[in-house]
Amino acid sequence: MILVGDAAGADPIFGEGISFALGCGRIAARAIRAAFARQDFSFRDYRRRVLLSPLGQALTLRWLIAWILYSFQWRWIQILFWWVLKPLVALIGLLLVVNWARRG
Numbered sequence: 001m002i003l004v005g006d007a008a009g010a011d012p013i014f015g016e017g018i019s020f021a022l023g024c025g026r027i028a029a030r031a032i033r034a035a036f037a038r039q040d041f042s043f044r045d046y047r048r049r050v051l052l053s054p055l056g057q058a059l060t061l062r063w064l065i066a067w068i069l070y071s072f073q074w075r076w077i078q079i080l081f082w083w084v085l086k087p088l089v090a091l092i093g094l095l096l097v098v099n100w101a102r103r104g
């Protein structure tokens with residue numbers, strides 16, 4: 001059994017899941033093809049495949065950002081993130097958080 005889509009991991013910031021479900025399906029299809037080629041159905045490397053993919057990296061980053069944002073709910077942290085560091089936050093967001101499928 002291998003997990004895909006919401007079952008494999010949900011996005012805690014935007015609730016985006018359709019693109020991740022499609023991306024996971026692609027990784028799963030490749031893992032199944034490799035399993036048939038090797039006649040090894042343990043799927044030992046599937047988790048690594050997901051985590052190391054652009055999809056996995058984007059999800060991990062979103063979990064990290066959500067953890068930071070939800071843990072530190074002081075007003076000054078929110079001001080720092082969304083106003084003072086806004087250009088930096090936007091740049092990191094554009095480069096690493098959204099558009100992950102293009103990087104794949």
Ligand SMILES: Cc1cc2nc3c(=O)[nH]c(=O)nc-3n(C[C@H](O)[C@H](O)[C@H](O)COP(=O)(O)OP(=O)(O)OC[C@H]3O[C@@H](n4cnc5c(N)ncnc54)[C@H](O)[C@@H]3O)c2cc1C
Pocket residue numbers: 004005006007015016017018019021
């Ligand atoms: C209200 C709402 C709004 C959303 N809006 C967006 C959005 O705007 N953009 C976006 O990207 N994402 C959005 N999402 C998230 C997105 O819908 C999910 O992340 C995505 O559908 C996950 O796809 P999935 O294939 O993993 O799971 P699902 O689409 O949930 O598919 C799982 C399927 O498995 C079936 N199933 C469950 N148990 C069994 C069983 N035992 N046997 C057989 N079949 C079973 C279910 O009936 C379902 O059809 C939204 C979610 C909700 C709830």
